[in-house]
Amino acid sequence: MRLLHLADLHVGKRVCDFPMLEDQRHALSQVLDLLSGGTVDALLVAGDLYDKSQPSSEAVALVDWFLSGVAATGVPAVVIPGNHDSAERVAYAGSLLAREGVHMAPAFDGHIEPVVLEDEFGPVCIWPIPYLHPATIRHFLPDAKTDGYTDAFRSLVESLPLDEGARNVAVVHQFVTAAGCTVERSDSEVSVGGLDNVDASVFDPFDYVALGHIHRPQRVGRDSVRYAGSLLKYSLSEADYDKSMPLVTLGRKGDEPTIELLPVQPLHDLRRIRGPIDKLLSPAVVGAQDASDYLHVVLTDENVEVNAMARLRDAYQNVMSITYDNARTRAAGVRTDVVDAPAEASPLELFSRFYEEQNGMPLSEAQQKIVREELKGIEAM
Incomplete structure (x- = not known):
């Protein structure tokens, strides 16, 4: 059977x-x-x-x-x-x-x-x-x-x-x-x-x-x-x-x-791509695999790219996340292979992780205070 x-x-x-x-x-x-x-x-x-x-x-x-x-x-x-x-x-x-x-x-x-x-x-x-x-x-x-x-x-x-x-x-x-x-x-x-x-x-x-x-x-x-x-x-x-x-x-x-x-053949594969944003947006790289796949992108640019998500989604419609791996993130101990935050994380913790992944540095105490006040204002805490 x-x-x-x-x-x-x-x-x-x-x-x-x-x-x-x-x-x-x-x-x-x-x-x-x-x-x-x-x-x-x-x-x-x-x-x-x-x-x-x-x-x-x-x-x-x-x-x-x-x-x-x-x-x-x-x-x-x-x-x-x-x-x-x-x-x-x-x-x-x-x-x-x-x-x-x-x-x-x-x-x-x-x-x-x-x-x-x-x-x-x-x-x-x-x-x-x-x-x-x-x-x-x-x-x-x-x-x-x-x-x-x-x-x-x-x-x-x-x-x-x-x-x-x-x-x-x-x-x-x-x-x-x-x-x-x-x-x-x-x-x-x-x-x-x-x-x-x-x-x-x-x-x-x-x-x-x-x-x-x-x-x-x-x-x-x-x-x-x-x-x-x-x-x-x-x-x-x-x-x-x-x-x-x-x-x-x-x-x-x-x-x-x-x-x-x-x-099982997926409709869209889920994969990770890595490199400087200009290289990832080059026709050779975009055309190498299915550009409609679900992507987790690791950018190695030393500086934070303005409108990185918008630029990437012009070429790859299903970009799920962006993280950075550069000198600043490595010095800060930021991991680039973690996307899913624990379910028990607070809104402040989630925002802090997002900010650090995007900017390569943690929120300052003054910034944390501002975010905390804003979250209280929308009754998120």
Whole structure:
């Protein structure tokens, strides 16, 4: 049985305030083409269908278009909610969708029922395990050991009526690690992990574990425990990593699954360019790659360029950010590879970082006072 594993679609996401809906439609069209081509027997979506628990109407419309397209191919699908999703929203009309072969995980009530598919080697039981906290598991399994994430999920897995003679697949959206070793995360995921990690050994009873939550594709402990990664590059730290979709082939029970990584072709790539502004605007450089890509620009000019963003966007319409790397920024210790500020940063901190990146020097105390007063005036603090 051939399983196409997706995760972290984040439909409706904006990157540096750029809407990604058309890029997401382009990527999801490739998924539908694969399903229509007869090379896939089932689709697994391991959480974060949406980017927000209350998505925009445009995001809902795109997910509706995608799931309708999946149903039209006749390929069964299993979809679970992630931490960005509303479990109740994902589960809405689940019974109706299931009749069309699209199985949306219900909101967790202490029981998980598998979606059972068949091939020439017998049944494949796909277990949709939604994003959960130990407290939620403890509520429904009060007598089980649920002191931490690993204990809670081990108790949950032990409560499942697994058929050991069948091939079992788990679809999971959690932070899973192997023997305490961390996984590779993007710069937008630095707050993920720590006390909330689940040890991969919890999922030893499963023949394949389709993970979501981390945006870089990677194995965790063994090849058959795997993060698919996001379909698109959603942060600067992912610029050097191509996106893919694991196509997992399950053979007989006990055989190791084979995994092929199918490339995803983005509508616009996300990449970094670097150099003096005049060189970057030269026809040779502009024409060397797709000028409509999403760009993070590092300028090496020693002096701050007036109207740098406007000049660059005349040649590259999708410039997302500009930073400087020159003698002043290096002396000030400014990093040029950080774009995403932590979510807890205050408006003053955000403005201070922006000013320092643009000018190569921090705000003076007098300037900070002015900014603080202005922010108070607009009730931003």
